Amino acid sequence: MSTGFRYVFTFTAKRKSKPSYEYQGVLRTHKFYIKYYSLLDGQDPLKAVVDNKEKIAFPARFTEFLVDFAEELGGEVVETRRVKIPGRDVYYDKPVVVLPNEVAFKRHLLLALTAATYNKPGEARLNTLRSLVLNMNANFLNILCDIAIDRYRSQSPARYWHMLRVGRAVKALYMLD
Numbered sequence: 001m002s003t004g005f006r007y008v009f010t011f012t013a014k015r016k017s018k019p020s021y022e023y024q025g026v027l028r029t030h031k032f033y034i035k036y037y038s039l040l041d042g043q044d045p046l047k048a049v050v051d052n053k054e055k056i057a058f059p060a061r062f063t064e065f066l067v068d069f070a071e072e073l074g075g076e077v078v079e080t081r082r083v084k085i086p087g088r089d090v091y092y093d094k095p096v097v098v099l100p101n102e103v104a105f106k107r108h109l110l111l112a113l114t115a116a117t118y119n120k121p122g123e124a125r126l127n128t129l130r131s132l133v134l135n136m137n138a139n140f141l142n143i144l145c146d147i148a149i150d151r152y153r154s155q156s157p158a159r160y161w162h163m164l165r166v167g168r169a170v171k172a173l174y175m176l177d
Helices: 045-051 063-072 102-115 123-134 138-153 159-173
Strands: 005-015 030-040 056-059 076-084 091-099
Touching (some): 030 063, 056 138, 102 123
């Protein structure tokens, strides 16, 4: 039975307060944030991303890995835009990805939260995290994602840090560190 909702996510680059010289290109001066949107079945995902306020947003890492995981969950990349950083001659790709249902949204949200807490994981750690989230009990998954969404809605200045604590809790609980 369809609930009438679909979920969309995309990435946005926000300027850092000071540059990180260990990176090249966009990552030197900008940090990526993942933004999730909810929309009704008939809505155009591209218009919803522009017009609606995000359901949840937080700092993201490993953007290609997150897009690949979304496709594994049954999501599809609707469009990939090439975005120019203002004041610089640097571009980045901004995919708009539609997730098929709420369970896929929550699995993707938990994986993105946990992956954002890694500094430099190997491919084996990310694959372990991927299989863990795919096989996680749906009730436990709902609890963790509801905690993260509630912490986002708190409007606290430290809300991103409080949200990422859910990802850190998953790493500690399943000994992924």
